[in-house]
Amino acid sequence: MFASIGSHGSVRGLVVRSEPPTGHDSRAGAWLVWTLDPANSPDLMKALAPHWRRPAADVAWVGEGWRHLVEECHRKVSARFPDYELLNIKQKYGVLAFLASPRPWSRGTSTWTDEALELEQIIREYTRRSESTCEYCGAAGELRDSRTMHLTLCDRCEARFSDPPRPGQD
Numbered sequence: 598m599f600a601s602i603g604s605h606g607s608v609r610g611l612v613v614r615s616e617p618p619t620g621h622d623s624r625a626g627a628w629l630v631w632t633l634d635p636a637n638s639p640d641l642m643k644a645l646a647p648h649w650r651r652p653a654a655d656v657a658w659v660g661e662g663w664r665h666l667v668e669e670c671h672r673k674v675s676a677r678f679p680d681y682e683l684l685n686i687k688q689k690y691g692v693l694a695f696l697a698s699p700r701p702w703s704r705g706t707s708t709w710t711d712e713a714l715e716l717e718q719i720i721r722e723y724t725r726r727s728e729s730t731c732e733y734c735g736a737a738g739e740l741r742d743s744r745t746m747h748l749t750l751c752d753r754c755e756a757r758f759s760d761p762p763r764p765g766q767d
């Protein structure tokens with residue numbers, strides 16, 4: 598459940614959730630999910646807009662440190678698959694998950710095609726790069742898997758954010 602949605606000032610998109618993610622320690626209380634959204638990434642959201650499977654989303658559930666990865670991934674995917682369909686962009690187990698299909702879905706089409714494999718190969722490069730890129734600031738980072746919510750962070754952001762990150766820390 599979203600307690601509030603917005604962006605602080607002109608930069609950091611964030612969503613404050615009152616409930617922890619599934620499987621997360623429920624004692625954690627309110628925590629943060631970083632987002633790319635129309636407030637902090639207007640050009641990117643405009644570029645992604647035609648690709649969302651209906652209903653269209655206007656948010657990518659990753660921090661601004663990964664904006665360039667999402668932008669590059671989108672550019673590369675759309676160069677090969679101009680009408681690719683976007684299902685979700687999020688952080689999963691601390692790394693970028695760019696969930697897409699090569700063409701708009703229609704009933705009866707197989708999802709296990711050569712094109713789907715090719716798409717996966719394009720996306721994989723950006724997932725791999727996210728493994729060493731701080732999700733918050735974009736500096737060199739590493740997976741912090743001792744956290745209850747896995748995040749890829751640089752040393753500075755690792756020291757800065759509690760586990761999980763809380764409102765008011767960014």
Ligand SMILES: [Zn+2]
Nearest residue numbers: 731734751754
């Ligand atoms: Zn950082």
